[in-house]
Amino acid sequence: MLEASELTLDYGAVRALDHVDLEVPTGDVLSVLGPSGSGKSTLLRVIAGLEPGATGSVRWSGEDLSSVPTHRRQFGLMFQDHMLFAHRDVVANVEFGLRMHGASRRVASERARRALTLVGLAGYESRRTHELSGGEQQRVALARAIAPEPRLLLLDEPFGSLDRALRDRLLVELRELFTELGITAVFVTHDHDEAFAIADHVLILRAGRAEQLGDPVEVWRAPATEFTARFLGFVNTIDVDGDRLLARADGIRIGTEGTIEATVTACTFRRDHFLVTAVAGSARYEITVSADDRTVPSVGDTVMLEVDERAARRYPPSAADPATDPSTDPSS
């Protein structure tokens, strides 16, 4: 079990991590989610022992690792852009960690081949790394990371450079692999779908601070803070009785019962639903309407909007804080 507490790191005047606490039970996967620059990669580097300036403690099954250098932590790290060794072929890349842990040439070769088979790259052993496609490089990096059987696997946006379809497929394979091998992992991403698909626990980071740590469904249903809510897609703001109500696009319905009168400014077709944009005064709403619904509004229509309290959360009003708005993040 990984336990980290009070992890703090300053890059010059910038606080990259600010007293972050987290726990990952053995065999579980933790997704770390947050906008660009929120400290996700830094968190992984601190856990791996690659940031000598960090304070706080990292423990594995109770053992304090602060004086254990990176190469003795028995962790695996997959870098965002793979960092394969270009001067070695595929199998030599995968063997590297095994050799470093003292495996004989024969054992290393055998286990490297097994790891390559596991990631679907049997037969690629003697290829040069620069001949591989992005997806293949990603698999080699994964095989290299899991081959020494690390007690904890750290993954830094491993699918960052891949296209959507490939990502979705690899994500399922990765989840299956984790379950099969009982891997404990920390998985960093800025992509919500990725984070929720793979995780047993989700940690939301904001400007180096842990915003929320919890079960994925719980975090998705009940974001603890307004920042998390907005980051997870609670895009609509409705002020009610002095409180602020945040609602997802599916948390607002168009119907006669509604209390907010708004004018439709756009309606875009998204295959299984329509996304309707409507304004009322200075407020702007995004509403999903099922594609099966026969009464899809047109631009210029006046509609009545009704909030579905189950898909909305109530937060105490806060002073306008630009940092609270994660909509600047391109991925959200």
Place this chain on the structure above:
Amino acid sequence: MLLPAAIPLAFLGVFFVYPVVTILGRGLWADGGLDLTPIGDVFTDPGLRHVVWFTLVQAGLSTVLTLAIGLSGAYLFARVSFPGRGFLHAAVTVPFVLPTVVVGSAFLALLGGHGPVAFLGLNGTLGAILIAHVFFNYAVVVRTVGGFWSHLDPRREEAARVLGAGRVRTFWHVTLPALRPAIAAATAIVFLFTFTSFGIILILGGPQRATIETEIYRQTAVLLDLRTAAALTIVQLVAVVVLLGLTGFAGGRRALDLRAAATTRRRPRSAGGRAFVIVNLVVMAGLLGAPLGLLVQRSFATPDGPSLGFYRALGDLGADSVFIVPPIEAVRNSIEFALATTVISLVVGGLASVVIVAREQRGNRLARSLDGVLALPLGVSAVTVGFGFLIALDSPPLNLRTSWWLIPIAHSLIAVPFVIRTMSPLLRAIDPRLREAAAVLGASPARVWREIDLRIGGRAAGIAAGFAFAISLGEFGATAFIVRPDRPTLPVVIYRLLGRPGPTPFGAAMAASVILIALTLTAVVVIERFRVPGAGEF
């Protein structure tokens, strides 16, 4: 970090700065006071003024001609796909790594007395010098501009075409401005090389065609007028430093829309396109192939028919007065000097590269200036190095005149900038995260250094060693000043043989040139073995 930086700097200080200061003293100082008359003489004496003028004219003309011919070759390699492209791209680079003395003798074989185009009467004219300079520097333009061109996104040109620009206007308004940094860099390099050209002028120019470089040699070796030689060296130094400064301004900008090379090449589709390819191939074959082919042929063409006679003559010529030792001994001398040069320049240049890259990564701005300072001997010409050694290192406090090491040290001064240019990009390319990746996988810091830094650095050192070896083999400008008669190098032997009458010395010069080419190509093959795909610019 102090010691690694101190060794290259001390090397440069003792073997370059000190000789240059000595030259300055000889040229500017007389009777305990500043005396500018020798410098003034360079510009007032009609003979010397003509030398300066001729140096500029031949360099300017050579540069323009090389660019004119090289640009179409650059286009060919960048944008046209044709059979044999890869082989030809490697082949056009060969002249650039050839020793200048070999290039001189190849053109002597082509244009001189018994050559196939002797009727043109080019032997000993400006024309011969220009053609040899184009031969030598063609690869600079093709590689520098062509390499850049192949990475330019052709869709920008397509955009101009769609907007209504014709081929010519597209080239003039879109392609040429985008190529400007590469063309500026190639122009500067070619001008610098031809401005400081020594061996080619000495062999092809004859007595009337002297440049500053050959005049320094003549003043030193024939007229024994060291003051005038020093004054000429100072004029040359100033000109080169000004030139290098101008280059710094010209080469700054880089285009942003660069693409992978393979996608920008197309097969020629029109008859005109195919004709363009053919014309270019004929030019390359005629310009690059003919002199070398002829050189090899002449080395076997003894008066009694094809035989190894001229090669055997290299072993027999020792008995007469000009050669104290048989010329064939130069092969062993050259290899020994080249090996010593390789070791010295790898130590000095390798340490400098490590320091430069380490400082850069820590954001130290001094790194670039160290790189520039160590490139100085290359820029200010080999003749300056040789002349400086001659007048500075032959008397106390540092008397190395009889030392075997004098020549490898001089060659190393010239090779070190190449070693740095080869090694530092490769060392720089080691992503710090590669070391982290190795550490996470369980490699201890020592193991990380061995597995990552040493592996990649070792490869870089292999390439640099090949360059240093080839440079030393072909070096002539500095060697001519400091070589000892009982230990000649191959280029020196070739030059001496060419200066003697009769068919046997000429044929023997051809044979020695062929041996030198073979040795140089061996070094180039070593370089290619160490090259990693997609790394480095050379």
